[in-house]
Amino acid sequence: MDHTSSQSLQQFRNLVGIRFQLYNSLFTSLPFHKIEKTGILLSLLSSNCEDGYKKNQSPIQIIEEFFSKQTAYVNEQEKLDLLFRFVQYAERQVVLFDALEDSAFREVHDMNGVGTLKHLESEIIRTEKQDELAKKLEDFTVRLVLTAHPTQFYPGPVLGIIHDLSKALADNNATLVNTLQQQLGRTPFLKKEKPTPYDEAVSLIWYMENVFYPAAGRIIAALKGSFPHAVGTENPVFQMGFWPGGDRDGNPFVNTETTLRVADSLRGSILKCYYLDVRKLRRRLTFQGIEPLLIGLEKKLYDNLFIPGYRSHLSKEDIVETLEQVRKIIIHEHNGLFQHLVESLLNKVHIFGVHFASLDIRQESGVHTHLFETMAESNYIVPADYPRWPEEKKISFLSTITETADPSLFKDDVERDTLECVAAIKTIQQYNGADGCNRYIISQCNSAANAMEVFALFLLAGWKKDEMNIDIVPLFETIEDLKHAAAVMEKLYRDPAYREHLERRKNFQTIMVGFSDGTKDGGYLMANWSIYKAKEELTRISREYGVDVIFFDGRGGPPSRGGGKTHRFYASMGRNISNKEIQLTIQGQTVSSNFGTIDAAEFNIGQLLNAGISNDLFVSRNTILSDKETELLQQLAEAGFDSYKQLKNHPYLTDYLVHASPLRFYNQTNIGSRPAKRGKSSGISLKDLRAIPFAGSWSQLKQNVTGFYGVGSALQKLEKDGRLDELKKLYKESLFFKTLLDNCEMAMMKSFFPLTSYLSRHKQFGEIWQMIYHEFELTRQYLFKLSGHTELMQDYPIDQLSIQMRERIVMPLVTIQQYALTRIREMEEQLVTSPLRPVYEKLVMRCSFGIINAGRNSA
Structure with a gap:
């Protein structure tokens, strides 16, 4: 580990790890029923889980032993009440950890290090590639498209508290932290009704106003500050896209009225941002000749925002024209005083127009x-x-x-x-x-x-x-x-x-x-x-017909859905793949984890800009996969596919997921407006099942099949063919291959097979469990062979520690969820009708919230 990484890791331990232990003690003052006792008992349950899984106990054995040894509870309802209090307590612990990570972002991450926008700027200046940058930025853009896919469980009010809590923690304001935690204790995490597509849009517009708007302004100001002639007004270097309200695919609740309403809200939100900025400008630009211009612009914005039913054709060009007049007067008559404030607003107007984010329409x-x-x-x-x-x-x-x-x-x-x-x-x-x-x-x-x-x-x-x-x-x-x-x-x-x-x-x-x-x-x-x-072939055929192809990547949060170290994938693309723009979806917990604060958004957008620009300006993009490397990766993919097909085509796979995971309760969680599957059939089939509940179910089972299955078998097959040395060489020299396996390690890091080892002995599902576990162990073995490591994610010590700490918080929740699922299955198998069954079902769903939220860094 280099000095910078070691320093960052120590900062993480101090600012997140130690402070989590300190502030966690404040939970004893939260307004929960029997809170002190709950905190102590949850700590005992956590220890029982760790010890129990080492002894190969099942979740039901662990929970029953906990109740018999650590409590005097005999009544089943009393036991359930305590388990719900544990869930409530753990949910708040996850929020605290989120807020601590957010508050420490700037100290933990090297904001000027390799891969950042600042590093790109220094490399361009060092290599004197300013002209090449200007040429690249004529049509290169990073576009982030926010989607409403249901992988984020925090309701809007909780997100607001996390935001405020992060700031209070960064300021070391213990009194405010305590107050906000009390507010958190009284704020419900459970949504009683499913959100509408419009509700989802409103939740994401909060991020647009509070994070992306200021972050984009900072990014463009930094680029223009270093390269004033490279960033023009015709092509915004950064853009936002938006799916809630326009994405109809499999969502019967989106209609034209919703689409128009969301578009109107996006327009209203960006005009509000401009209105507030213009008011701030007026406090500084009190000079002759400027005030009437700003008053006129402020009135136009005000009328569009606050007069009921009024909506004029105020355009981006109208706003730009006024601000350009103001800028010229400042330069020629007032020595450029506060010119930077006007240019900051102009930068934002050129990016966001009067639309804020481009609303995509999608249909099957x-x-x-x-x-x-x-x-x-x-x-x-x-x-x-x-x-x-x-x-x-x-x-x-x-x-x-x-x-x-x-x-x-x-x-x-x-x-x-x-x-x-x-x-x-x-x-x-x-x-x-x-x-x-x-x-x-x-x-x-x-x-x-x-x-x-x-x-x-x-x-x-x-x-x-x-x-x-x-x-x-x-x-x-x-x-x-x-x-x-x-x-x-x-x-x-x-x-x-x-x-x-x-x-x-x-x-x-x-x-x-x-x-x-x-x-x-x-x-x-x-x-x-x-x-x-496919990108290679599409690039080739598009160039053949004189078409500039732009790839838009539908990426989710976890590595199995295209997430993980996303910027490294873009940095690994060769010249045989079009690099006109970087466009990708940002969905679910990825919004809050990677773009939840201005610092995080600025850092992660900067990394994407660095990846896209560096690929054209520096030699790394000249290197494409050789024919031999391509053939090697093709064989790997085919071998992995053969292995995965055996699992996918297993006659009991869907039944296994329904039996062991919370899959069948996804639609009842009220976290998203979209149904969990396509079609109107009453049963659950693998074909109709959406990718999110499919991957999410494996995640809550702590088996993360979609992020690693087939990798070990594929590597083993090629070793048997005598190609292990070639694979090691590829791992060292190909950023694409290394990133692929690094993200695989992230999925594996969040797996925990002792949780479900009791299924290894199940008459119907034991074979599937054994298949998955064997593939996990095989994959880990071969990843270590390639990397020379002895631990998963050894190259990413901060992410590794973050996941370890989050998994420790969530251990009681996954145990409680499996306990509740087992109880439900027992009632079904014994044909018992119990008034407590709905309570157990609710317990399964409540555990889902904390489990998914705790996994924000990879899902």
């Missing part, structure tokens, strides 16, 4: 196909035999539609909304600008016709071809779809109507690739490699 391809088939049934605009046409004929027809469809003629709500939504995009653009809503993402896109059906939707909604300022974005996720993605895009590039559309969009084509369903479908190695290969 089958919905569009069904709409056209419905129209064909009644021979309405679409010919009756359309469903039977070959794809080429469909594509040709879809681009020639001239009639406008009447949405009111459609009885089905989803079909009607599909047409109304496309028409509503015009309304959004009218008030929020063209950037307010200009992308339509097609989930499960597996043909060129799927994309052309969306093109035709806009024609049906009254859009003219020459005014269609919309990016049609295919989303490829499954292993098969990724394999055929290049062929699908080539067919689109060859179509004259689509080529004309691309020319109007300056020959840029955005393509989304998704990690979550890919991992669920093909396992960890095959999913990641399939995405890499």
Whole structure:
């Protein structure tokens, strides 16, 4: 470990580890029933868990032994009451730990170290690459797209308390910390009703206003400060995207009214930010000739915000024009005094416009196909035999539609909304600008016709071809779809109507690739490699047709869903993969863990900017995988896929998850508006199950299958083929391969098999448990062979310690959850009807909150 890492680790121990122990004692003053006793007993339960798992006891044995030895409780209801108090107590411990990590961020992370924006600036100056930077920044952007996927359990009020608590901890204000913890004690963590898509949007807009708005201003100011001529106004270096209210895929609760309401809220929120900044400017810019300009701008903003029903066409250009006039007067008449304040606001206006974040529309391809088939049934605009046409004929027809469809003629709500939504995009653009809503993402896109059906939707909604300022974005996720993605895009590039559309969009084509369903479908190695290969092929075919392809990565929180050390993946891409922009989804607990504070957001956005810019400016991007390395990774992926398929195709896999994990209770947690599975069937099938509850269930089981399964088997197979030395060399020389395995280690670090070892003896599910455990041990063995390490995550000591501490906090919760699940199964197997069953089910769900929140750094 180098000196800097050692210093940071010591800072983490002092500022997070030791302070957690100190401030945890303040919990005894929280307004909980029998709080002192609860704290002492929870500590005893935690010790019992550690000792019990060492003795190979099951969760039910550990809990029963705890009650018999440490308490006098005999009544089952009394026992349950205590377990609920434990959950409540542990939830607050997790919040305290979150806040401590947030408050210590700047001291623990090297804000100027390798991989940061500051380091990039120094490297550009050292190598005199200012001109290359200016060229790169003509069209390079990092776009973060906030999604509402349900992997974050904190309700809005709790997030606000964490924010305030972090500040109080950073200021060492023990009195305020104590007060905020008392507030936390009285603030419910459980949502009685599911949030609506609009509720989800409001929660994320809080981050937009309080984190991304100031962080973006800092980042652009830093870049312009060092390279004033490199950062222009035409291309914002940083952008935000937004899915809540626009993402319809599998969410029946999103409709056109929601979309328009969310777009209006985004506009209102950014205008509020500008309004507050203009008021601050007026306190400093009290100079002659400036005050009338600022008063006029303030009034326009005020009228749009606070006069009911009033909404003028205040545009980004209007605001920029006024601020530019102010800036010129300051420069020419007032010696540039406070010029930096005006430029700071101008930077933000150029980034956020009057839309704040671009609202993406997303829908599953089958919905569009069904709409056209419905129209064909009644021979309405679409010919009756359309469903039977070959794809080429469909594509040709879809681009020639001239009639406008009447949405009111459609009885089905989803079909009607599909047409109304496309028409509503015009309304959004009218008030929020063209950037307010200009992308339509097609989930499960597996043909060129799927994309052309969306093109035709806009024609049906009254859009003219020459005014269609919309990016049609295919989303490829499954292993098969990724394999055929290049062929699908080539067919689109060859179509004259689509080529004309691309020319109007300056020959840029955005393509989304998704990690979550890919991992669920093909396992960890095959999913990641399939995405890499698909990007290579899509880059090649796009360049062949003169198209600049932009990749939009659908990444989740945990490594199994594309998370982990994300910036390192972007830094590892070679020139054979397009690097026009970095676009990725930020979802669930990743929002609060990586972008929960201004410091964290500035640091992590800076790392992404560094990765994207460095890849073009410095030699690392000249290095691409050799043919031999490509063949080696292909063999690894195939071997990993073969291993994963054996587990995936096991006849009892879904039953195992339903039996052992809280999967069946996901829909009852009220953490997100989206159902846990696609389709309307009553049962649970692996095909319909969404990737989030699939990965989340493994996470709560502490088995994290989607983050490592197949890796050990693949490495073992290649060793048997005599290729271990090649793998070691690849691990040392390929950042892509090392990052892949580093993230795998993160998933494994959060696994704990003693929790479920009792299932190893289960008549039906013992075989599955043994398969998973064997693969875990095999993977760990081979990772150590490659790295030479003796511990998981040895290269990341701070993350390693953070996970260890969080896992210790959460140990009683996973034990209680397994205890409750066992009790429920016993009632089902014995056909017992008990009034306490709903209580046990609620206990399972309550434990989920703390377990998932505690895993914020990898899920």
